[in-house]
Amino acid sequence: MPTIFTKIINGEIPSYKIAEDKDHFAFLDINPNAAGHTLCVPKREVDKIWDLSEEEYLRLMAFSRKVALAIEASVPCERVGISVIGLEVPHVHVHLIPLQSMKNATFQHKEKLTPEEFQKIAETISGQVK
Ligand code: AMP
Numbered sequence: 091m092p093t094i095f096t097k098i099i100n101g102e103i104p105s106y107k108i109a110e111d112k113d114h115f116a117f118l119d120i121n122p123n124a125a126g127h128t129l130c131v132p133k134r135e136v137d138k139i140w141d142l143s144e145e146e147y148l149r150l151m152a153f154s155r156k157v158a159l160a161i162e163a164s165v166p167c168e169r170v171g172i173s174v175i176g177l178e179v180p181h182v183h184v185h186l187i188p189l190q191s192m193k194n195a196t197f198q199h200k201e202k203l204t205p206e207e208f209q210k211i212a213e214t215i216s217g218q219v220k
Contacts, residue, residue, distance in 0.1 A: 093181035095131045106212035108160070109219045113146075114153040118212055122201050123187050124194040126165035126211055130154040130184040137180040154184045160218035161186055165211070171195050 097103040098117060105117035108128055119127040132150050136142055142150065158170045167188035173195070174184055193199050203211070 093135055094179060095129075095181040095183065096133075096135055099131065099133055106208045108212055108216045109153075109157055111153060114150060116153070116157045118208055119185065122203065123185075123197060123199065124167070124190070124201055125203060125207070126161050126167070126188040126215060127201075128157055128161060128186045128215065130157055130186065132182055136182050138176060139174050139182045139184075142182060150182070150184065154186060156219060157215075158186050159220070160215050161188055163218040164214045173197075 092100075094103060098105045099115045108116040108118065110116070113133050114130060115133060116128055116130045119129050130150065130153055132142065132146060134146070136146075139147065154172065158172070161170050165188045167190055169189055171187045171189045171194070172184060173187065174182075175197070176182065187194055189195060
C-alpha cells in the first residue's frame with residue numbers, strides 16, 4: 091500500500107507544494123512546529139533515511155538545502171533547522187523548520203494556520219526556490 095507521502099506526490103491527496111524535481115518533492119507540514127515547516131521527500135518509497143543509497147542520501151540533502159535556502163530567504167526566523175524523525179510516516183522525509191527558539195525544534199508545540207495562511211506561505215517559499 092502506498093504511503094501517504096506517495097499519495098501526496100501522485101496528487102491523490104492535496105498538499106501545499108513548495109518544490110519538485112525528478113526524484114524529490116517538498117511540501118508544507120500540515121501540523122507545523124512553526125509557519126513554513128516543510129518536508130522534503132524522495133519519490134522512491136524508502137522507510138528509513140539510512141536505507142537510502144549514499145548517492146540518494148546526498149541528493150536528498152542537496153534538494154533539502156535548496157528548499158532550506160528558500161525558507162531562509164522568505165520566512166522570518168533565526169535560522170532553519172533540520173530534523174529527521176520518521177516515527178509517524180514510514181517514508182523518508184527531512185523536516186526543515188524555521189526556528190526562533192528551541193521550542194520550535196521540540197515537536198511539542200504546534201502552530202495553527204488557516205488554509206489561506208498555508209497557501210500564502212507555500213507561494214512565498216516556492217517563489218524563492220532557485
Ligand atoms: P514523523 O514521521 O514523526 O517525522 O512525522 C511525520 C510528519 O508528517 C508530521 O510532522 C506530520 O504533521 C506530517 N504529515 C502527516 N500527514 C501529512 C499530510 N497529509 N500533509 C502534510 N504533512 C503531513
